[in-house]
Amino acid sequence: MYDFSRCKLCAATAASRTYELAKTTVYACSACGFHYISHLDSLPAESTGNPAQTLNQKAWDYIESRLPGNGKQLKKNLDLVSHHLSLTGSYCLDIGAGAGLFPRLLADSGAFVHGIEPQGIFREFAQRKFGIDLNEETIESRHWQQGFTNFFDVVTLWDILEHVNFPSETLQNAYNVTKPGGWLFLDTPRRDALYYRISEWAYRLSGGKNALFLESLYSPLPFRHKQIFTLRQLVQLVKSIGYTVISLHNNVLQPQNKMVLVCQKL
Template sequence: MEAPLLKDRIFSSPRLVPCNLCGTSACREIFPSTLRTPDEKADFSVFGSAGEHPPVVQCEQCGLVYANPPDDGEWLARQYLRTPVTHYLAEKGAREQTARADAALVCRHVSPGPVLDVGCSAGLFLHALPPEYPPLGIEPSVAAATEARKLLGEHAVINMPLEKTELPQNHFQAITLWDVIEHLSDPAGTVRHLVSRLRPGGALFLVTPDFGSLFARLTGPRWPHLVRHHLFFFTQRSLTKLLEASGLRVLSISTHTCHFSLRYLLERAGFLAVSPEGNGKKGHSPLMSAIVPVNLGDAMLVVAVKPSLPQGIGQTGFRCQRRCRIT
């Protein structure tokens, strides 16, 4: 029997919050809560919270879509601290393909210099960068940070939340947020903080689900990105507004391609039972291990630059390209 909806549950944070983009409190609910799992059994792993999310609302002033009320920030931090990395690494070969493509993108856009990856997980993206791009990763999960240090070195990974780290001002040539901004309790404040750590002419790269995409509109309440640990759901318009308010100039917004094994995709779709040990074990057919590119058009890849001169993009660090749009 299916567990009942927790309509009367006491949220870890029972307070309603104003819009993170414009500060307005007026909002309307667009998706009611589907939470069934009690807080003490919450699972933020790859397959852990599919189909469950708090109430999702839309700001009546600017249109930003977000979870309201969200879970308490300290409670969320504890969940991320203990999040496992088993299923993530079971897809290591596929994720390395995505990481190499993302690393090539960064190298095309910025000159050599230090790169900060916020939410670096097991460090695959940073490991894919060439030596002239010194890596630093921030990762709250103990398990993921441990794996990242095996690849990058002990001092290249900080195992704590971003807000507790001390980072130098105007230091990084590039900062990346791969599938991270939707998890943040204060994305606007976090982006402002990160912009101050970017060198003039440096660039911010991020990937996040696109709430305005055709696939999101067609699937509605069944959109796979409606999960408990996603607190914000951006459109191209709302994300551009947030980035520009933080002092960045958006250069391109395009869709993002990831790579997954066929078995992983069938597990995510519910056609196969999720393997406890992941996909990389003996006994799986070569067909199931085949890696395929996936692009449903509902993940946006954004490149934004920190101007070095008031009148526009400066020459320090950023590799200006006539064809900025990424395909």
């Protein structure tokens, strides 16, 4: 059992319960200011005693219905990647590949693609819809850490860091499998955006009764948001791991208030 008073970012025993939401609690670290909830996923989720999800017609239709919206964003992400390097013949790893659309786009651009997706129904969908075989093993596993050290030209983490149990470890493990000179591309919501601050004010003003967007930003359900970084925290973290930040896009007025980071292992 993890002691949530130990900060997931800086490891100081300096975090305390700060926002009591309907379904979970947000801890804030007084040393580094990191925010995260008091919940971790057990992996693989299929073995937690819940019946394994199956890719029935309903699940298939749901995943398929979301492809156009996700696809629009992922095509922009592909443009961002191919702006920085030629994908032809490059080795790419998409961590948290979901339905497999981004690996499909990479493969169509001439890349050799690997993808990680812990949820079985998404792996099955990716296989049947896109002919893409995704790996179940997560990035910290021996499969990647021993078999693919300094291997990939590109590692992508689209909307992943807010979902994983320990984002510092995820980034470190991503770094390990990236070859020198290789690239990291990621996006994640940012906390120092207006919607988050307004929610914090609302929480304080209402004595904890109304947390506005915080209720939907965080969730204890499997694979949902567990932490949200400020831009400064994220930049500091990737630099401490060894990445060089090549560019960052941090429009606070962007839909979903996301930040996009392009880094290189130099």
